[in-house]
Amino acid sequence: MADAPLKLAVPRGALFGETLDLLDAAGIDTSEMRGDSRSLIFEASGMTFVTMRPSDVPTYVEAGAADVGITGKDVLLEQADRVVYELLDLGFGRCRMVLAARTGNDRLGEAQRRLGMMRIATKYPRIAEDYFESTGRRVELIEVKGSVELAPLVGLGDGIVDLVATGRTLEENELEVREEIVDCTARFVANRVAHKLRAAEIDELTAKLREASAR
C-alpha cells in the first residue's frame, strides 16, 4: 500500500520535548519541528508529522486523520470510548493521577463521613468517576478547564483529582496527595484500520520506538 506517507500525531505541550528526543533516538529527523516555525504539519524521514494538543491525539487517530500517534495514558483513560490501538508504553512523561486536598485540613474526610459525599474538582471527570465508583464512594464532580489547584483554595469542592509530575504545584498551593489513582506515561497508539492495512510500516516504527525508549 504505497499511499501517502505514514502520518504521526505528535503532542505539543509537556510531552513535546521528550517525544522529539525519542524520535531522534529512533533515527527520525526532528530538526524542522524543533525550529520556531508556526506550521502544524511537517515532512521528514519519509513520514508526515501533525502536531496538536495531546488531548486531540485520540480523536485524530480514531478517525484515521493520523495513522499513529503519541499521547499520555491520562488522555487515553479520559477518552476510553475512543477506539485506538495502544501499542507501546514509551516510558517518558511519567506522572501520577492523584486525589489531593488542602494540607492539614480534614474537610475531605469530614465530607465523606458526615455527608457520605465529596465534592471533587477535576479536569478528568471520567477517570475520577471510574475511580470513586470502583472504590464505592459517592462524589459530586465539578469539571473545570484551567488550574484545578485553585478550586479547593476558594471553597469550590473538598478536593481535586489531577495529574501530578513533581508535586511542586500542589505544594506551592498548600495541597497534599491523599490517594494515588494511576500512573501515567506516554503511549504509542494506532488507528485500527491503519494497523491492519499498513502493518509493515507500523510494525517497523513500533520496533524502532521500542528500542529507542528502552535506551
Next chain:
Amino acid sequence: MIHPIPPGTRDVLPDEMRELRKLQRALMEVFEGRGYGEVATPSIEYDELMARADGPTRSSYRFFDESGELLALRSDMTVPIARLVASRFAAGEPPFRFSYLASGFRAVRPQSGQMREFLQAGVELIGAAPGEGTVEVIEVLEAALDAAGLGRAVIGLGDADLYRQLLEELGVEGEARDSILISLATHDLVGLEQKLIDAGIGTEQAQTCVRLTQLRGGSEVLEQAHGLGGEAVERATARLSETYEELRRRGIADRVQIDLGLLRELGYYSGAILEVYDPALGHVLGGGGRYDGLMQQFGLDLSAAGFALYLDRVHTAQLEEARRG
C-alpha cells in the same frame, strides 16, 4: 424553526438517497445472484431473544409494551435470522441462504459520534459444512465489495477461539481471563502484557502472547505463529490454514489478510471471524464470522456463518475511492 432529532440518528436527502439506493441495489443483486434470498424481520423482538446477542453489556433499546411485555429494538440481524430459521425451517433441508437490508439500533455513549440507528446489508449461511461455509461467505463478501467499487478493500480473517483456548491452556481463568480478553478486544497491548504477567504466566510467555496478536498478513503469518505457541495456536492456525488454502484454490485469497490479533466484541462468534477495511476510511466497514454456538441456543445443530456491512460507511468509502480516481 429548528426541530431537533435525537443524536445518533439522521435524515437522508434525495442526492444521497439516490447514491445509497444504487449501492443497495448493487449489493442485493450480488446476494440474490448467489442464492441468498432477501428476508425481512420485525424491528422489535422480545427482549429475551435479543439478549442472546447482546451479552452482559446490553446495548439494545428496551421498552414495555401495552401488556407489560419487555421488547427490544433489534441490535443486529443475525439473531432474528437465527430465530427465523429455527422456527420456520427446522424441518427443511439445509443449507439455508438469506440476505437482508435492514436498520439496527444500539445505545451509544453520548457525543461519541456513533450512530444509534444504522443500516446494514449482509448475508447468513446456515447449515453448510463449517470450512466450506466460511469460504463461501468470504467469496460473497468479496463480490459485494467489488460491486460497491471498493477494489482496495481488505478482509481480515481471524479465529475467535484462539485466545479463549490459549488462556485455558495457560491456566488463566475467571476474572483474570475475562479482563485479558477485554484488553485483547480493545487492543490495549500495554495493559494486555501487564495483565498476562499479573495472571502469573511469566514475562517471556506474556510477551510471546502479545507478539502473537501482532501477526497479520499472508500465509507467512501462520508459519510465524507456529514458532510462538502450543496446542491452542496449532489448532487455530490449522483452521485458518485450511480456510486460506481453499480461498487460494478459488483464487480469492489476495485480499484476505490473516490476522491473529482479531477479536470481535460480539459474544456469539466461534471459529472464523471477519472484519472489512478500506484504506480510504479509518473505520471498520463491517464484519462477521461463524456462530455455530448461537444456532445451538436455538436448538439447531447447524454450522452458520455470515457478515454485515455498514451501508453508510461503505458509501463514504465509495465516495473517497471515487475522489481518489
